[in-house]
Structure formats: C-alpha cells, structure tokens
Amino acid sequence: MSGELYDEFGNYIGPELDDSESGSSASESGEDDDDDTAAGQTQRLSGTTREHEGAGSAEDKGDGGDDGKDDDDAHMGDVVGPSSAIVLHEDKKYYPDADEVYPDAEVLVQDEDAQGIEEPLIKPVQVKTFSKLDDDAPNLRYSVDFLGSLMSRTMLIRNVAVLGHLHHGKSTLMDLLIDKTFESPKRSTAARKYARASPRYCDARFDEQERRLSIKSCPVTMALEDGRGKTFLINAIDCPGHIDFVDEMTAAAQAADGILLVVDAVEGPLVGTRRAIALAARLGLPLTLCVNKIDRLVHELKLPPSDAYLKLQYVIDNVNAIMREKGCLAQTPAAFSPIAGNVCFASGADGYCFTLESWARLHLRLRGQTGRVDAAQFAKRLWGDRYFDPSTRKFSTQAASVTGGCRVRSFVHFILQPLYKLYAQVLGEEPEDLKGRLASLKVRLTDKEVHLDPRPLLRLVMKRFFAGEATSGAVDVFVHHVPAPGSACNQGRIELACPAAPPGVKSCDATGPLRAHVCKLYASPDGTSFRALAKLYSGSLRVGQRVRVLGEAFLTSDQEDMSLATIDALSLCQARHRILVNQVFAGNWVLIEGLGDHIVKAATLISEDEPLAGVGTDALAESGLGTFAPLKFDSAAVMKLALEPVNPPDLPKMLHGLRCVNKSYPLLRTKVEESGEHVVFGTGEMYLDCVMQDLREMFAGVEIKVSDPMVAFCETVADTSAVKMFAETPNSRNQFTAIATPLEKGLGTAIERGALRWDGGPGPLGQI
Structure with a gap:
C-alpha cells in the first residue's frame, strides 16, 4: 500500500489527507518500512540529509509514546508551501555571498583566470626612473650661499650654449668644467678616480648612456675662476650634436647670451658646425671657438709638431670661411683668432683646455718668471708667422735666421713641442724614469699612481701639470667674449626676442617687472611631471609666488592662452644634481616646478598683479609679438x-x-x-x-x-623664365621648354627652381 502512495523519489502521491490522517498515515508508513519513512521525512525537514531524518524518525518511534506521534503531527504542516520543493545540490547555498560579507566593496567575478601565474594578485607600487637625478647638493668646492651671492651680481654671470657637431667632444668638455667644481679627491683615491672612463655628467638619461649619444640639452650652473683668480657664475648648457635634434640646439641658444662652438681638430667643421653658425647669425649671438681633441693629432694622425700647427690653422680658417658665408662677421667684431682670445684648444679626454694667455701664464710659472714678464704680451707672439730663435732668444717674423738656419714657429716651440714630449714620456718611459722626469715639472706621483694604465695615467699627469690652468682658458673665453646679461651688447638681441618689452627688461633690472622666458620643458626622472627651464630677464622669482603664464598664442585681444600658476620649487641644475634655492634674480637660469600643466612648448612669465594691457601694443598683439616671440627653427618636421x-x-x-x-x-x-x-x-x-x-x-x-x-616633400615654382632650354620626350613627339633665370639674392640659377611649359605636339599628353 505504501508503494502506491509514494513515487520513486519519496513524494506523496496518494489522496488528500487532513492533518490527523496525514499524521496517522505517516506513523503507519513508518511502522511498515523505515526506508519509506525516511523518504517521507525528507520533504518535511528542509536542509537535512535523508539518513539523518531516517535515524531521527527511528528514534522517535523507539520512544513508543504519544509524544513521538504528536511531534510528527506538528511537523506535518511543513509539507505545504515552497519548502516542499526539492533543492538540487548545485542550487544549495552553503556560504554567504561576497556582497553580504563586504557590503562596501566592489565585487568582480571572472569565469576564467586571465592573470599569469608569475603576476601577483596585488602588484607592488613601482616607481619608474628614466634618468639619474639627485636632489642632494654635490660635494662642491664652494657653498650654496656663495653661489647665491654670485646670482645677485649680474656682471659676474655668463650664459653660454655649447654647440657643435656629433661626437666632437662637447659632453667630455663639460665633464672637465663640472669636475673642476667638485671637491678635490684625496691622493689615495686619485688613482681610482682617474682609472675610470669619462662619467659624462650631462648624459643623465639612461637611454643617452646606452646610446652614447646626447638626446636632451642639459643646463649646468657652475662657479669657476678665470686666469686672474676671479670667480664667475657660468651657466652653460650642453646640446646634442646630432642633426635631428636641432630643436634642442635652438631652444638652448634662445636662453644663452653667447655660443661656444666645439670643433674636432681632426674632422674639422661639419654640417652640425654650419647649423650652429647659422643659428648664431640669426639670433645675433657672439661666437667663440674651441678646437677640441688635439690629442688625436698625436695618437691617431701622429703628425709632427710643425704639421699639427698647420692642421689647427686650417681648421680655424675653415670656420672663419663659414662665418663669412653665413654673415656672422658682420655682427662679430673679429674673426676667430687665438691672438684675439676667442679661441681655445682642448682635450676633454685628457682633461685640459687652454688659450694662448693661459699657456703663457703656465709657462712663466714653471720658469719662475710670473712677475717679470707680461703674460698677455707674451701670448700675442705665440701664433701666426712669429718665429723664435733659440740662439738669440728673440722673436722674428722671418723663418730663416741670419746664420742661415731655420727658426722654429713660436706656437710649435712653446706649446706643441712640450705637449709632444709630455705625451711621449708618459706613454713611453719606464715608471721609475718617468717619476723623476715629472718631478722637474713639479708633477708629483706616488708609487701606486705611476703604475697605472697609460690612459688614466696620462689624464692624471695632465691634470697635475696644468693645475689651476686646466679650465681657466675656457673661463677666460667666456668672460671676455660673452656679454653679461645686463650689458649693452644684449639689448639689440632682446629687442628681437621681445619687441614690446618694458624698460627694465633690456637692462636686466632685478627690481623691475617680472619677465621670464620659458624656452624648454624637462621631464622628471619618473616621467610624471615637467620642470620648466626659464631665463629671467628682469624681476625675481621665489617659491610660492603666483605668476601669469602667457603661452605662445597669447594676444592682448585674445587672452585665452593664459593661466595662473604657483611656483612649487626653484632649483639650479648641475648635470645629475639639483641645488634647491628659494629665490632667483634677473640674469640667471632656473628650473621651475609647478608650471608643467600650463605650458605646451614655451611661455612668458609675468607677475600676477601686472595689468595685461601693458604687455604690448595692439599692433604687436595682432602679430603675436606681445610677449617673447615663439621659437623659430631652421628645420621642419617632415x-x-x-x-x-x-x-x-x-x-x-x-x-x-x-x-x-x-x-x-x-x-x-x-x-x-x-x-x-x-x-x-x-x-x-x-x-x-x-x-x-x-x-x-x-x-x-x-x-x-x-x-x-x-x-613630406614640398616643391613649387617661384620665378619666371628669361632663357629657354628645350627638352624632348623619349617618343620625340612632345617638346618642353625649361625656363631658367637667376634666383633671388644671387644664390644660383633658376634651373633648380624653373618653370616648365609644354609646347604641345601631335602626341597625346598621356604618352609624355
């Protein structure tokens, strides 16, 4: 009977029963078969297993009283309703959901694991670094307070851009100047210091060090002494020499007051040199020359001293020829000449740079005649067709002596021959003999230093031989041939850069209205922000100051390209180091933090309370010259x-x-x-x-x-014809006339830019 009332799943399928009958039927079924009872109990107790309910019903029956029957009757009412449905295993809920446990958390469920086993679930915070830049001040020979005192004296400031062709030694020459500012190492660590290669301080980016190529310009602020022991503040910026990075060279020249042109003594002036000279002519900047890598004349070319002089003279003459071609001699008082003092000779790899006057001071110091002979007058006799006769110890303009012998050129006798002998002794002498010979030149070496490798030993010997004159020649060139920011020589150039400038801008007045030109943006080492390189023409900047940032598209009639910004930090850059300062005065360079979001390429900074109507006249505003003019480049992005x-x-x-x-x-x-x-x-x-x-x-x-x-190629026809030049097509059925006239400004013939006229003919045009 029980088998007819329940199906194979244990569900009751018999006739409807009231509460009393359902309880009694359940009891009877339980007495007949324990398994059927367990199946019936499953639908009454939700969430329990069949075995547990069967055991429970058996225990209830085992009591043998009416209590068990009453309990069954009490639970019989649970059969009616949704609880009577069967819950499958996959539908059962054993644990609470994540949103119930964490109500404020966002829950993301993925059916498949899209994350690799090597990748952690929670990645650590990674700070990317793309350049080596230290905020701590380096171990300098001078204090930061002394550097700040020089910044307030405009006439002691020189702003120079170091330009030249690729691999002509600009970064190595900058290493020589920067190394002079560091505290001298102890004698015990000197061998280890000079045993390593050139550090290339200005190549702070890691990709520059890997490529061995300068990509970004690098400003450096240094305090250096000239030949007379007076300290000047030198703001020099090392620029890339690759021809593709002409924009870095242009931006650096915009902030400079003069240019140091670096030329390889072996290769001579190349296309990068011509670009630098043309840029100086366009901006009206004075030029100075550094003939670098003169050590290659000894190591690689192995030229005798007399031929080495002719090679150096040939390089200088070629540079002067390019200056005449570009029109620089009309702006420069004189061409490049070592006698004029605007040419220096250097070897950045060996660590020395000298002019004729600095070498004359070195020669007189070694001879013990410092106060007896004027170094400036002696230097004028060390270049050109000036010959020295050792027998009479006199200078002459004639190569042949009275006795019939041949006199030695003074530059060869006093400069090149001592250099050649020094190279030969360091590279060829035995360590014991070398130590005694160098002692006569007041160069002291320890027993450990004299056994160094040839190249580090040569650099160490040259450093101690030149002593204080290693960089004084370059500083003399900067001081005497690069104008100070507030000098009269710079007023004409400022008029080109900012025609509507207030009166205090041309005189570089620190108490005048604020005018600063931002000409370059540098990314931070992590690439998250930008620092702006600005040159202050007047006024001053301090940390926390509010300034107006006027973009290149700013006009007095359209002030959309303008924003207000707060200066977060000011710093002086020294290659891989930064020197934080609180205030900067007119005439200096400074790196500004807090302006990166307000500048696209370049901008002009003025004070917050200055009226915008006084920036420029309406006529200048219409031409976009109310502020500093935008950067103009000689090349185009094609x-x-x-x-x-x-x-x-x-x-x-x-x-x-x-x-x-x-x-x-x-x-x-x-x-x-x-x-x-x-x-x-x-x-x-x-x-x-x-x-x-x-x-x-x-x-x-x-x-x-x-x-x-x-x-992208852009070609056009710009002139008309005066001379007919006939040309026929391959099928001889059509004829063209090429028109040629002299070009404008006499630069060539118009056949390069001629017009073509089709004379027609019986053939179709498609066969031409």
Missing part, C-alpha cells in the same frame, strides 16, 4: 608616423603620452588626421626613434603599432 595602440582600450594612455612627448620635444608635432589616425611629425629617424621610446616606456607605458615612416 617625417611622419601613424600610431595605434595594440590594445584598443589603451587609447587614452597613448593620447596622454602624445601630449607629454609634445611638451618634451620642441619641434615635434602631433595631429589627428581626418581618417582618425594619430600621427607624429619629426625631423628624422633618430629623432622619431627617441620619441617612440619615450612614448612607449616613459609616458604612455603601452604597446604601440607604428606605420612605415613617410616623408
């Missing part, structure tokens, strides 16, 4: 790349990176084409390669697909 992120959701990150690289590279242009492509324009392959590396690794941090480079 190489184009189309970019696209590998992962489409990374498009916002790529756009942020494009905005950052646009700030970091002055000549770079970014654009969105009509087709929706994001493109960048650069000057060349090396330029765009560095841009893409910064975009992928420093700013965006995403993988980017790049198209093949495309180059």
